[in-house]
Amino acid sequence: MSGAPDAAGATLTIDLGALAANWRLLRDRAAPAECAAVVKADAYGIGLEQAGRALARAGCLTFFVAHPGEAIRLRAELPEAAIYVLNGLPSGAEQLFAAQGLRPILGSWPELRDWAAFCRSENRRHPAALHVDTGMNRLGFRPEEAARLVADDALGAIEPTLLMSHLVAAEEPVRDVNARQIRAFDVVRATLTDIPASLANSAGIFLPQRPHHALVRPGYALYGGNPTPWTANPMRPVVRLEARIIQVREVEGGETAGYNARWTAPGPRRLATLSVGYADGFLRSGSAADGTGAAALVAGHPCPVVGTISMDLTILDVTDAPRAERGDAAVLIGDGLEIDEVGRRAGTIGYEILTSLGRRYARRYLDEA
Numbered sequence: 125m126s127g128a129p130d131a132a133g134a135t136l137t138i139d140l141g142a143l144a145a146n147w148r149l150l151r152d153r154a155a156p157a158e159c160a161a162v163v164k165a166d167a168y169g170i171g172l173e174q175a176g177r178a179l180a181r182a183g184c185l186t187f188f189v190a191h192p193g194e195a196i197r198l199r200a201e202l203p204e205a206a207i208y209v210l211n212g213l214p215s216g217a218e219q220l221f222a223a224q225g226l227r228p229i230l231g232s233w234p235e236l237r238d239w240a241a242f243c244r245s246e247n248r249r250h251p252a253a254l255h256v257d258t259g260m261n262r263l264g265f266r267p268e269e270a271a272r273l274v275a276d277d278a279l280g281a282i283e284p285t286l287l288m289s290h291l292v293a294a295e296e297p298v299r300d301v302n303a304r305q306i307r308a309f310d311v312v313r314a315t316l317t318d319i320p321a322s323l324a325n326s327a328g329i330f331l332p333q334r335p336h337h338a339l340v341r342p343g344y345a346l347y348g349g350n351p352t353p354w355t356a357n358p359m360r361p362v363v364r365l366e367a368r369i370i371q372v373r374e375v376e377g378g379e380t381a382g383y384n385a386r387w388t389a390p391g392p393r394r395l396a397t398l399s400v401g402y403a404d405g406f407l408r409s410g411s412a413a414d415g416t417g418a419a420a421l422v423a424g425h426p427c428p429v430v431g432t433i434s435m436d437l438t439i440l441d442v443t444d445a446p447r448a449e450r451g452d453a454a455v456l457i458g459d460g461l462e463i464d465e466v467g468r469r470a471g472t473i474g475y476e477i478l479t480s481l482g483r484r485y486a487r488r489y490l491d492e493a
């Protein structure tokens with residue numbers, strides 16, 4: 125625990141047992157493929173070290189981070205894990221990668237050439253992944269380059285341990301782009317044979333085509349996000365966020381609340397002020413006056429946020445939770461208020477809710493039961 129709950133305005137509870145259970149569910153779903161874990165961005169905001177340790181205890185052997193700095197932090201926790209760096213090989217970082225036993229994900233000729241030159245200089249084939257871009261147009265070799273890759277000396281100088289691509293819209297299985305990417309990746313695999321392949325993120329694991337190949341790379345679903353947004357969430361919630369009510373007041377119809385007087389009470393209302401705000405990652409874009417914005421649960425009653433979310437404070441209409449009083453908790457994430465919905469209500473996605481989770485919260489980690 126970092127910070128006593130009473131010293132902070134809000135408490136973030138992270139259930140590492142649920143995280144481990146989610147990993148096991150995805151592992152079983154994807155078997156016989158290996159199930160890795162994507163722990164970039166501080167494990168989607170829940171804490172890289174804590175998540176890494178819990179996942180490794182559950183049996184996870186392979187991890188993906190975005191930056192070398194994240195990889196170094198993870199390596200300090202997990203001396204044996206395979207750690208891939210999604211954002212590739214920065215120029216001049218070869219020695220660092222090798223010393224830390226990190227695997228760069230190579231998606232361009234300059235990266236491949238640098239890694240190959242380094243391997244030759246050390247007379248040793250260091251492991252790395254090859255990234256082929258089948259539709260994102262972001263990182264990776266073009267599929268047409270597969271033939272050139274096979275023929276290139278550089279490939280023989282390194283040890284390619286993974287051939288990967290990334291799905292554009294796996295959470296929308298009706299989109300044609302999924303089938304197009306799966307086919308394009310099949311063609312690449314037929315050229316670059318013998319390299320274990322990986323295509324699926326969280327939602328990709330649930331696609332009807334089951335494009336699991338050798339290894340799946342879930343992130344979001346591990347942390348409780350819904351990998352099947354068209355239906356009920358099969359994952360367990362990992363994150364719970366509770367803020368304290370610090371004042372309750374009655375207002376008359378016609379009075380306004382919050383900055384710029386953007387909300388006007390339609391009649392007598394009971395308002396509660398929470399000690400949480402946009403500086404905590406409780407996104408200001410959740411301030412909507414029409415009922416589609418952010419909400420909280422007070423003693424189980426859904427209560428809308430009213431007025432504009434401030435830096436450190438948020439106002440709730442608790443008229444429907446009549447017993448709400450100072451010191452009570454308002455649940456901002458949890459008790460059925462899922463991160464997908466919290467994201468929707470802030471005009472964004474649950475991923476951004478997780479990765480915005482603030483640094484001011486008192487954090488409680490629940491260990492595996």
Ligand SMILES: *Cc1c(COP(=O)(O)O)cnc(C)c1O
Binds near residue numbers: 164324325327344345
């Ligand atoms: C972030 C990321 C993932 C994990 O995606 P989720 O949708 O969070 O499961 C997998 N692969 C790559 C290349 C990524 O960047």
